Amino acid sequence: DAKTTQPTSMDCAEGRAANLPCNHSTISGNEYVYWYRQIHSQGPQYIIHGLKNNETNEMASLIITEDRKSSTLILPHATLRDTAVYYCIVRVLNTGTASKLTFGTGTRLQVTL
Amino acid sequence: GAGVSQSPRYKVAKRGQDVALRCDPISGHVSLFWYQQALGQGPEFLTYFQNEAQLDKSGLPSDRFFAERPEGSVSTLKIQRTQQEDSAVYLCASSLYTGGAKNIQYFGAGTRLSVL
Numbered sequence: 226d227a228k229t230t231q232p233t234s235m236d237c238a239e240g241r242a243a244n245l246p247c248n249h250s251t252i253s254g255n256e257y258v259y260w261y262r263q264i265h266s267q268g269p270q271y272i273i274h275g276l277k278n279n280e281t282n283e284m285a286s287l288i289i290t291e292d293r294k295s296s297t298l299i300l301p302h303a304t305l306r307d308t309a310v311y312y313c314i315v316r317v318l319n320t321g322t323a324s325k326l327t328f329g330t331g332t333r334l335q336v337t338l
Numbered sequence: 339g340a341g342v343s344q345s346p347r348y349k350v351a352k353r354g355q356d357v358a359l360r361c362d363p364i365s366g367h368v369s370l371f372w373y374q375q376a377l378g379q380g381p382e383f384l385t386y387f388q389n390e391a392q393l394d395k396s397g398l399p400s401d402r403f404f405a406e407r408p409e410g411s412v413s414t415l416k417i418q419r420t421q422q423e424d425s426a427v428y429l430c431a432s433s434l435y436t437g438g439a440k441n442i443q444y445f446g447a448g449t450r451l452s453v454l
Contacts, residue, residue, distance in 0.1 A: 257439055268342070268429050268445030269381065276439070312380060323369035323388065323436050325397075326443060328380030 229313045234333040237307075243300040245332050247313030250294040256317050258289060259326070260298045262309040269312065269328075272298065303336045310334075340364065342446035344430050350452045351420045359415045359449045363432030370413050371443060372405055373429040381429050387413060388436055420453045427451070 230248040237243040249258065259274040273280055273287045275296070280287045286299040300307055312331040316324055343362040351357050363370050369388055373381035374397075384403065386394040389410040398405070402420075407413040417424055427450050431443040 266447070268431070268447050269443075270445070271442045274439065310380075318437060318439055318441075323371075323386065323433055323441055323443075325371060325383040325386060325394070326373075326381070326431075327383070328373075330378075330380055 229315055229329050231311075231313050231329060231332045233330070234335065236335050236337060237300075237303045239304055239336055239338055240302055243303040243307065243334060243336070245298040245300075245311050245313075245334065246295065247297070248295045249313070249315045252293050252315050253317070256315045258287065258293075258296050259314040259316055260285070260287065261312045261314065261326070261328075262307075263312070263331070264306075264309040269326075272311075303334075305336050305338070308334060308336045342430055342432055342444055344428075344446035344449050346449060347447065348450050348452075350454065352454055353420060353422060355420050356416065356418045357420055357451065359417075359428050359451070361413045361415070361430030361432075361446060363411065363413070363430070364434075364444055365411075367432035367434050367444075368410075368436055369433040369441070369443075370407055371431040371433075372413070372415050373431065374399075375427040375429055375448070377426075384415070384428075417451075420451075422453050425451055425453045 260272040261269040289296045310331040372384040375381040383397040387407040427448040429448045431445045435441045
C-alpha cells in the first residue's frame with residue numbers, strides 16, 4: 226500500500242472547521258483513501274473513504290485532488306469530542322479477501338475552547 | 339447493536355507467562371483482524387481470518403504468537419512466554435464482507451497488555 230504523510234499535530238478552535246491534510250504521492254489507480262480516527266483509550270473509528278471523487282457523510286467531507294496525490298479531511302464544525310488522532314490510510318482493495326489497514330502515526334488534532 | 343467486544347480490557351503478566359486475549363466480533367461478520375499498537379504508534383497488522391480460516395498471519399512477530407477462530411466467530415490471540423516487548427494494546431476488528439470498498443472494519447476498545 227502507498228505510504229502517507231500527515232502533520233504530527235494540529236489545533237482547531239471549537240466550532241471552526243478542521244482541515245486535516247494527507248499526502249499520498251505514490252498512490253496507485255486502484256487504491257482508495259480511508260480516514261479513521263482514534264479517541265484516547267478507544268479503538269480506531271471509521272470516518273470516510275473515497276477513490277477520486279469528493280465524498281461527504283454525516284461525520285466529515287473528503288476532498289481528493291484531481292491527481293489523487295493528496296487529500297484533505299474536513300470536519301465542518303469541530304467540537305471537543307473530535308479531539309483524537311486522525312489516520313489517513315491508502316488501501317488496495319482485494320476481491321474475495323478483506324485487506325488489512327496500514328496505519329501511520331497520524332495527526333493528533335486538539336480542539337480547544 | 340453490540341460492537342466488537344474484547345476481554346480483558348487490561349492484563350498484567352509476569353515475563354514468561356502465557357496470556358490469552360479474547361475478541362467477540364459483531365455477529366455475522368465474516369472477516370476478523372488482530373492489530374498490535376505500541377505506545378505512541380499507529381496499530382500494526384498481526385493476522386486476518388475469513389470465517390475460521392486464517393488467511394494471513396504475516397504480521398505475527400514471532401512463533402510465540404498464535405491466533406485462532408475455530409467456529410468462525412469468537413477469536414483468541416495467545417502469546418506464549420511473554421516478553422517485555424510484547425507490552426502493547428491489542429486491537430481486534432471485524433468486517434461484514436470479505437472485500438470491496440464498503441468493507442469497513444469496526445474496532446474493539448482493545449486489551450492493554452503490560453508485561454513486567
